[in-house]
Amino acid sequence: MTVTPEELAxxxxxxxxxxxxxxxxxxxxxxxxxxxxxxxxxxxxARLAAxxxxxxxxxxPAALVAAVEDGGCVANLSxxxxxxxxxFAWGGGVGLALAASLTLAVVLQHPAxxxxxxxxxxxxxxxxxxxxxxxxxxxxxxVRVVISxxxxxxxxxxGYAAGQGSGIACHDSTGWRLQRQVESSxxxxxxxxxxxxxxxxxxxxxxxxxxxxxxxxALDPAAERAARAAGWRRH
Amino acid sequence: MLALLPRLRxxxxxxxxxxxxxxxLCQMTVERALRSRQQWHEGSRLDSWxxxxxxxxxxxxxxxxxxxxxxxxxxxxxxxxxxxGGQEARAQLSDVDRAMARLPDEQREAVLLVMVEGWSYKExxxxxxxxxxxxxxxxxxxxxxxxxxxxxxQ
Numbered sequence: 106m107t108v109t110p111e112e113l114a115x116x117x118x119x120x121x122x123x124x125x126x127x128x129x130x131x132x133x134x135x136x137x138x139x140x141x142x143x144x145x146x147x148x149x150x151a152r153l154a155a156x157x158x159x160x161x162x163x164x165x166p167a168a169l170v171a172a173v174e175d176g177g178c179v180a181n182l183s184x185x186x187x188x189x190x191x192x193f194a195w196g197g198g199v200g201l202a203l204a205a206s207l208t209l210a211v212v213l214q215h216p217a218x219x220x221x222x223x224x225x226x227x228x229x230x231x232x233x234x235x236x237x238x239x240x241x242x243x244x245x246x247x248v249r250v251v252i253s254x255x256x257x258x259x260x261x262x263x264g265y266a267a268g269q270g271s272g273i274a275c276h277d278s279t280g281w282r283l284q285r286q287v288e289s290s291x292x293x294x295x296x297x298x299x300x301x302x303x304x305x306x307x308x309x310x311x312x313x314x315x316x317x318x319x320x321x322x323a324l325d326p327a328a329e330r331a332a333r334a335a336g337w338r339r340h
Numbered sequence: 341m342l343a344l345l346p347r348l349r350x351x352x353x354x355x356x357x358x359x360x361x362x363x364x365l366c367q368m369t370v371e372r373a374l375r376s377r378q379q380w381h382e383g384s385r386l387d388s389w390x391x392x393x394x395x396x397x398x399x400x401x402x403x404x405x406x407x408x409x410x411x412x413x414x415x416x417x418x419x420x421x422x423x424x425g426g427q428e429a430r431a432q433l434s435d436v437d438r439a440m441a442r443l444p445d446e447q448r449e450a451v452l453l454v455m456v457e458g459w460s461y462k463e464x465x466x467x468x469x470x471x472x473x474x475x476x477x478x479x480x481x482x483x484x485x486x487x488x489x490x491x492x493x494q
Contacts, residue, residue: 114480118454149483150455152490153455158350168367169370170345172370173342173370314343
């Protein structure tokens, strides 16, 4: 019985139909050389996947996000809004938060003493996500929490805006995992009007991301208080 | 569409082997998709449609580069897509970049679509617009070349 290189690669990629898979599996089990080749195919795949994976985690360039928003959503805004309202009851907090987007963002500071896990919120951001209600921005607070919702897995997620950048974090057993991040260039000195504009556009981006991820309506203030009291555990 | 951007950016990075060009390619893809959105059929997959747009735009770009006699990416430029690793990890990452850069375009796109982007052979063949058997053999040649260059598991 012979196995072609194509079949062997397809076997390693799990792309064969049942009969062919069984036949190749038998050959691989009987031949250590073939088994070694399957391993090498799988190792190569893992190496390539790991090599390109950081791109998935990297913050999206603002221009790219804007291209999607300006072309895809704003042109269609009333339709998109109507659809969104049906499936997604945006609480009054959103309106407040959008109004608050004219608030100058303050650069986020991570206190040195805070244990920061990679990929998780720490410092001021973690505290704000834990305690702050959407649209509620204490005077001088470095983070604004814009919206809360549950994702498809039932995890509670919150969209936030901070001087350092905006994003969406979802709560898991470790803490607030940073799911999405929107790049912000506010690290460089700018005039105030540029920062106002940026805050507004970051909020629109957040809303669209939240809409993409959310399963069901945004949490209203009462649901948010209840979720906070329950430690943001999935429901 | 916004939710697709990270994946499209990963594919663009693999195709262009250059972060800035990858973002340009993404931008073009998004604009093209929005302009021709009436060609997308409701109910069909948006992601494979956009991959196809990106792939075709890249082919056009690459052809135009050849006509202009330009080679954009020096083989040893070794773009650092995972730049936060240690020195050893960095050296290893740029090995992958160098090896990918040496593949013929048609093998590179087959490798990227299946081994990085996770498309099935059939879906990858539809994105490229070739028969499944052709895709399969390009993929095998591409991965054999990569194994030889990277010495994976030897």
